[in-house]
Amino acid sequence: MDLDPRLTALRALGGFFVLRAGEDADRHLPTLDQAYGPRRPGVQHTPATDPLTVRVRRVAAALRIQEPRVAASVAHQGLAARLWSVALGCAALHGAVPDLAPSTLRWDPEGSAPDDLHLPEVRPLPGDAATLADVVLRGHLELLSAALRARHRIAPALLRGNAASALAAAAREITRHARPDAAARATRLAGDLLDHPLLTGAGTLTGSAFRRRSCCLYYRVPGGGVCGDCCFVRPPRSSPRAPTA
Known part of the structure; x- marks a missing residue:
């Protein structure tokens, strides 16, 4: 159940699975618990320094999104995909998962994969579904999800769908790039995790194909459409919304 202190095997699965680990990690970045809150005594975040607000605004600017809740959903799914990819990738390849505690996992809210997540020390945990959950x-x-919902009007079912979709996508990528035994392990773990109370009912997994029961709102991004696993076949007709916080 040993893990390479730099998790180099994840590189074969693609850039989205990689994180800066061990000596490659930047120990000066904020930890994810600082992004989730509660706020630490004596620390007053402003919109310019709050990590989640920084990430949501970065996503909005990059995709020209006018609705903050849409940018928040896209940002949520992106971070969920990164976390699932690292954890599920390690579990599939090694039968172990690194301890990704928010107090130790560091995050650059202005970075993209693989430069956004940094883990100074790789400490292995069991690679079973319960530990992954x-x-x-x-x-x-x-x-x-709680931190984003405190800032934006986002439905819990949407965020649950994002989490399930990100998990299914990570498993699908592993089946494409990993050896057969690792691919089978990823598929089995993903199926078990989708039955977890926090994800159950979010969608249906058939083989490697997933269909979610909610929409991530990507169709509201300029030039966007429905995702491959969306509950909609085509973008729903809707009137433009005024930006909301």
Whole structure:
């Protein structure tokens, strides 16, 4: 159950699976628990220094999104995908998952994969579904969803769908790039995790194909459309919304 202190095997799965680990990690970046809150005593975040606000605004600017809730959804799915990819990739390849505790996992809200996540020390944990759920779902995505919902009007079902979609996508990429035994392990773990109470009902996994029961709102991005696993076949007709916080 040993893990390479730099997690180099993840590179074969693609850039989205990689994080800066061990000596490659930047120890000066904020930890993810600073992004999720609660705010630390004596630390007053402004919109310019709050990590989640910085990420949402960066996404909005990059994609020319006028609605903050849409940018928040896209930002949420992106971070969920990064966390699932690292954890599920390690579990599939090694049978172990690194401890990704928010208090130790560092995050650059202005970075993109693989430069956004930094883990100074790789400490292995069991690679079973229960541990993956504790590490990613309870350790991160519950806190991330709560923090985003405190800032934006986003439905819980949408965020649950984002988390499930990101998990299914990570498993699908592993089946494309990993050896057969690792691919089978990723598929099995993804199926077990989609039955977890925090994800159950978010969508249906058939083989490697996933269909979610909610929409991430990407169709509201300029030039965007429906995603491959969307509950909609085509973008729903809707009137323009005024930007909301």
